[in-house]
Amino acid sequence: MEKKHKVLVLTGGGDCPGLNAVIRGIAKRARKEKDWEVFGAIEAFNGVFREPNEIIKLTRSVTAGIHVRGGTILKTTNKGNPLKFPMPQPDGSIKTVDRTNELVKKIKALGFDAVINIGGDGSQRISQALFAKGLPIIGVPKTIDNDLSATDMTFGFQTAVQIATDSFDKLVTTAESHHRVMIMEVMGRDAGWIALHTAIAGGAEVCLIPEIPYDINKIVRRINLRYKNGRGFVNIVISEGAKPKDGTVTAGAGEKGSEHVRLGGVAYQLSKQLKDAGCVAEIRETVLGHVQRGGSPSAFDRVLATMFGVHAFELVLKKEYGRMVAYKNNGISSVTLEEATREPSFVDKNSSMVKAAKGLGISFGD
Ligand code: F6P
Numbered sequence: 001m002e003k004k005h006k007v008l009v010l011t012g013g014g015d016c017p018g019l020n021a022v023i024r025g026i027a028k029r030a031r032k033e034k035d036w037e038v039f040g041a042i043e044a045f046n047g048v049f050r051e052p053n054e055i056i057k058l059t060r061s062v063t064a065g066i067h068v069r070g071g072t073i074l075k076t077t078n079k080g081n082p083l084k085f086p087m088p089q090p091d092g093s094i095k096t097v098d099r100t101n102e103l104v105k106k107i108k109a110l111g112f113d114a115v116i117n118i119g120g121d122g123s124q125r126i127s128q129a130l131f132a133k134g135l136p137i138i139g140v141p142k143t144i145d146n147d148l149s150a151t152d153m154t155f156g157f158q159t160a161v162q163i164a165t166d167s168f169d170k171l172v173t174t175a176e177s178h179h180r181v182m183i184m185e186v187m188g189r190d191a192g193w194i195a196l197h198t199a200i201a202g203g204a205e206v207c208l209i210p211e212i213p214y215d216i217n218k219i220v221r222r223i224n225l226r227y228k229n230g231r232g233f234v235n236i237v238i239s240e241g242a243k244p245k246d247g248t249v250t251a252g253a254g255e256k257g258s259e260h261v262r263l264g265g266v267a268y269q270l271s272k273q274l275k276d277a278g279c280v281a282e283i284r285e286t287v288l289g290h291v292q293r294g295g296s297p298s299a300f301d302r303v304l305a306t307m308f309g310v311h312a313f314e315l316v317l318k319k320e321y322g323r324m325v326a327y328k329n330n331g332i333s334s335v336t337l338e339e340a341t342r343e344p345s346f347v348d349k350n351s352s353m354v355k356a357a358k359g360l361g362i363s364f365g366d
Contacts, residue, residue: 004035007316008112009058011072012044012080012119012126016142016156017297018305021067022118023074025309027058033317039112040073044119045126046080048106049099055110067302070295078260081122083129104135114316118142121341124324128337131322138312139324139337142305144293147191149345150335151326155305160187160292161197167288168202168237175233181223181274181283183236185267187292192347194292195239196354199362205234206363208270210241210249211347212354214365216277222363223279234281238266244273264289307332 009026011019023040030036038058041047047054056062056074066073079086082103084096107115114136117127120143127139141148146157164186175182188194192209199207206222208214219236226232240263243249249266267285274283297305304327311325311332324340326333347354349366358364 005113006037006039006111007114007116007313008039008041008048008055008107008110009074009116010041010044010047010118011074011076011142012117012123013076013078014120014143015071015076015293016144016154017070017159017293017295018155018301019072019074019076019118019142020069021155021297021302021305022140022142022309022312023058023072024063024067025306026116026313027060027063027309029310029313031060043075043077044080044123045082045103046077047074048103048110049080049082049085053106053110067306068296070293070297078122081126083126100129100133104130104133107135114138114321116140116312116316120145121148121344124337124341127324128322128341131337136316136319136321137337138315138321139340140308140312141324141326141340144194145188145191146193147189147344147346148340149343150324150340151328153304153327155297155301155308156293157193158300159295159298160194161201162298163292163295164194164198164237164288165201167286167291168198168204168235171286172202172233172235175235175284178282179227179231179233181234181236181279181281183238183267183270183283183285185238185240185264185285185287187263187288188239188241189263190241191345192239192242193345195237195242196347196357199237200353200357200360202235202237203360204237204362206236206365207357208236208238208242208266208365209347210239210243212349212364212366213243213245213247215245216273216365219363219365220274220277220279222365223274223281227281230280232281236270238270240264240266242266242270
């Protein structure tokens, strides 16, 4: 029987454990409808722009068992924003152009009835702009940073916290053996969620997050309390966006064509600040980096991602476009793309979680 309807799925921005589980959730749910076919664009909208386009059919054999795999079978990029598409110029510079009209026209000409865009806040802003231009689109939130207020949780976050906690546990034993201060830097951009959860789960003495600028002297005092006759150990978790009071964060430009500011390296900055402020203990730094985004998603993230996928396709069936799926109050619902991108979610320094951490004696350097 001739299939009548087609949905296009894509993954954009940084990858995140659980993306494949969303793709499989969409495909499996769609297979229950006799007249729908699911396709995937390779490397987000770049796969649509390319001539010939790179769009694959998400058949049963393509999606079978992929929910346990990290990464995304559809590949991803943060250099393909159709609103500011990077065009390399003959002199090596990059000019950005708005290609949204061309994109909407092309997707419609290819016969797609709907698009499901799996991505973070940047991707959902793109979804919103495309929806405003008449593209029937649904958003699915993803980020290990967990920094979207429209959803209580994003998939990938739990897996990242588990990876960070496992690494932290390993650093504790070596810190103890050598009487060292260990600094472990985790991801999260401007949100301290990964650091805060890891600090509580791992039992850190110090947790430094972007939302609470730190006073280096207070951290040195906390370290000294743990040392007697040169013996003791301290484990610190620092979020890549953390900064001292009146200080700045270590950041570099992203690669050519990327809109990203690249964070990373605050562990080394903190190590130097500690030495300059009189910390006499030996210090070692670990920057965890992309290992936090790799590998198989946790069971929780597989479940959340799968539920997002199923719900996203059901929104397509109901033609409830311009919405992003969300996890709120223990259930899956959806919000408008406008609401989805309005507010980031940051750690509140008066929240119960920060209070609990302080209750345990974790110092935030404030
Ligand atoms: O937003 C997810 C994230 O992993 C951040 O925590 C991190 O700062 C950034 O992406 C890294 O991006 P890239 O993969 O481009 O280096």
